[in-house]
Amino acid sequence: MKQIVFFIFLCLTAHLTASDKNDSLADLLQSFGDNGEYDRMDSIYGVITRENRYEQDKLYALDIDLDYARYLNQKGDCDKAYTLLAQTRKKAATLGKHLSEQSSRSQIQTIEALATYETAYGQWQTDHLTEARSTATEAISLLEQLKDSANLAEAYNLSGVIHRKLFMFDNAISLYEKALAITEDLQNYNLAAIIVSNISILYNEVGKNNEAIQVSRKMFAYPQTDTLTIDYRIGEVNRLCNHAILLANNHLLGNALDTLRLVNKKLQPEMPDGLKLLAYTQYARVARDLGKPSQALQYFQKAMSYKATTLNKANIANLEYLYGYMLFHDTDSLSQARQYVMKAADFARQHPSGLLPKVLLTLAEIEAKRHENQLSYQLVLEAYKANDELNNQYFHNRLSGFEAELDLKEKDLQIAGINEKRAEEKAAYLARTYTIGGILVLVVLLLVILTISMHKRKIAFNLKQLKLEKEIKDKEMQSQLLLTDMHKKMTEQYICGLEDSNNRISKELHDGVCNDLLSIEIEMRQAETPSFSIQLERIREALRNLSHQLATPVFHNFSLYQVLALYTDKLKSLENIHIECYIEESIKQITFPPEQTQEVYRILQEAISNLVKHADAQNAYVTVSQEASQIHILIEDDGKGFTPNSFTNNPLQSGLGLKNIKERCSKLQGDCEIKSKEGQGTVVHFWFPI
Known part of the structure; x- marks a missing residue:
């Protein structure tokens, strides 16, 4: 097993090297999922879950799990997707409680909302419709809180599909219309065309064929975007086929044939074989109804050539019934007609629908022509019985839908009653509050008036006190200035006195002491005492220098x-x-x-x-x-x-x-x-x- 995993990893590494090296494993997962390469997608997911980043980056892991679950739903592995989505929603809810950054919390909420939507999608695919309806409603609520218009439109559309399958047609139409309004506002005309197609099919199911055609025509008035992509062209052909079916059901065969001719022009070899089978089947049906059997036979044979490669068994059964019906009525190929109709009957018995009574009656006619009267009689009885069961089932489902809608309306009425009662209680509470508030306001006003009066008196007192303090400070400042001025004058007087004293001492030293010392020095020289004369000369010179230092120089x-x-x-x-x-x-x-x-x-x-x-x-x-x-x-x-x-x-x-x-x-x-x-x-x- 380890060798197999290692080989897969080497293959993936080689693929990454050969293609764009900048593509991540997450991009490969999306690429394989979009292309329907589900085996390779599973392998990539296994590799990603063993990455360090998957273990360490919780947001990245949730994104990967959500994408993989979405592709599992597309693959049809809804049970596995449901388990993974439940884990994703639980992890997202837990992680969201511990995140403080607003951007990360918003991302977590988006993941939780999309996981809820995908859960509802999987439940719808597996016919768990009641759970799907509840989950889709929850997804809508989450997306409304996030104001995520694009995904909200998808959620409304899915909820409409679920309500339609539950025969809650009024609710389905309301949800479709909400989805349509959002998509038109976002100018997402591709999704708008799909929603319009869903609405027209719903009108057709309830027998409102004229309304169905009018709504269906609306999608052809939308601006065309992304017309070069294969997905757009497949969707366009599919919508044209549905419109042609609506026209044919309303007996507008000429318009239906014109629409199908346009379909033939738009069909391309790379389109799915099931789509080609559907288009050619409807073309043959309309051509026969218009009295063109040879052309119808030609297109029936074209449709039959794609039977082996078509996955939609219901479309194959419908083709076999229509082709057998034509062979029986317009050719002599009785045995071949019987063969095709019997195949259609086998499928219709296993999957009861409106096709079953028609197939059984046609088969009864064929058996009658073969003189198998007893078998023909049994088939007629079976046809009427199947028709009764289908009618009963339809009425039962429709009644269930009405009951469900009634329950919803009753709940809405109860909620409205509760809200009305709350509004009345709130109004009474507000009246009491306003009364008490008015009284309190009056009391507060009186208190404010008293407070203002006291405050004014206090302000007046404070102003007087401030004035006195200012006067005191001014007096102190004046005293300080006087002291400073006195200190300055005393300093100047001191320095001037010092200079005068120095000048006086210098003059006395120079004129008095120095001259006396000079006289003594002359006498000692005459007395021939050189040592004393030298000492006196030094003393005299020192005193002379000192007098010069003390005297104030003239610097002018x-x-x-x-x-x-x-x-x-x-x-x-x-x-x-x-x-x-x-x-x-x-x-x-x-x-x-x-x-x-x-x-x-x-x-x-x-x-x-x-x-x-x-x-x-x-x-x-x-x-x-x-x-x-x-x-x-x-x-x-x-x-x-x-x-x-x-x-x-x-x-x-x-x-x-x-x-x-x-x-x-x-x-x-x-x-x-x-x-x-x-x-x-x-x-x-x-x-x-x-």
Whole structure:
């Protein structure tokens, strides 16, 4: 068995390679099903069910099962299809409860609805009509919820067919008309033509031949689509044959013959032999009724040539009856006529229908002509008995149909009564609700009025309170502004006082102490004490430098770049520390007020002074750069550094130097930042706008 399965799989693989490699196994399943290659379809389904995707993708598995069940119904294996469809519906219902995505849930609902439709189709094929009617109604309900118009039309049509077979003709016509309205709205004229054909056949069954012909003619007014496909052409020929039968039954033989001539033109070799047999049989029948026996005989013989390849036994029996009837009445071939009529009679006895009485009466005539009077009499009795049974059966079925329709109408009336009662109860409930609601509305209105009044008072109180709070905030803001202004003025006074003090000390040092030291130095040189004179010279030079540092330089004739360049050049002459300076060329273009240039100079001087005194650094770097609309000055050293928040005499950390720098940065509308770590040097960064 495993070898057979493996061989089938190899064959399928070869088929996939030889044909279109992009076709999936699912496409092959549909292709084999559409072409009626059911054995290959079964093999493909077996391969698909062993795929990983079939096990893992539940939606894919449900689609495959639904397609396979549909083809099983077409194949006629309805029991197997019913079992598979029941499993599919159950799986779909279970899976739909666990899906959150709307698109996946909609797909699941569609699969469940189509599986319900296919179940009803299989039940109709196996003559389980009561179950089929219930299942078809369920399918219609599901498709209506999905608003799936195309499949809903199919479901209405199937339900109409089932009701027709149950002799519930009024319901069948109503369902057909619903299906027809949908298909015409969708412009699906092929399906519309099929539905029109079903309606015309139904009218013919109830004896409304004129209505049947009028309805049947409607399908020829539809626009023709897909006319090149073989399915369309087969359907067209089939509909023309049915129309010709309706015309013949209404004794419009000339019109029927014209229609059948058109059928002959449209028949093609690739069409089913059963269709050819039906067309030629009807042509021969109409030709004979029109008094053209030779032409009728010719077409009967054409029809007989397709008997062996026709699957529809009822059409074969009808052909044999009509051909035998003609041979009996229009030729001398009595034995041959008897042979064909007897075959038709055997089939009619096994499958009782309206054909049976006619076949038995014809056979009785043949036996009478053969002088088998007793046999002829028995056949006549059998014919009348069969006719009575058929009539009784028809009336019984029709009565059952009426009863079923009556039951449906009674249920509809009961439902309508229940709905009417519910409507009355709802109206009374609404009246009570409106009354209570009106009272509640009045109460609410009163409460709203009271609430609004209280709310207005509260708003007025809040406004007063807000006004007071605003006045308080304004006073506080004014106080804050005054404090800020006072702080600013105090800062300016402090800096101005500091400058004045520095200038005064510088002048005293330069004019007083330095001159006194110079006099002492001259006297010591005259006293020939060079060591003391050298020390005094150094002290005097140091005091002189200190006085220059304390004195406020005059920056009116110097730009910021020049001041920074002169100061940084002076820093390079320091002996105890090596200072590298870099000033961007863009600083040359900046015009700075002298007062602000002085503040920049003092900040830089303060930072360098602290660095030289306390950092114990070997190297330092001064960088002056411009970024956007700000000037950044960065002073870095490799000195001993310090730990923030620890006690030290470093002015930058203790707050003296930092306070001085920050106050001057504040005057420049800038800020500063100092970073240091013990043993890793210090970085002083200050910036201000241009």
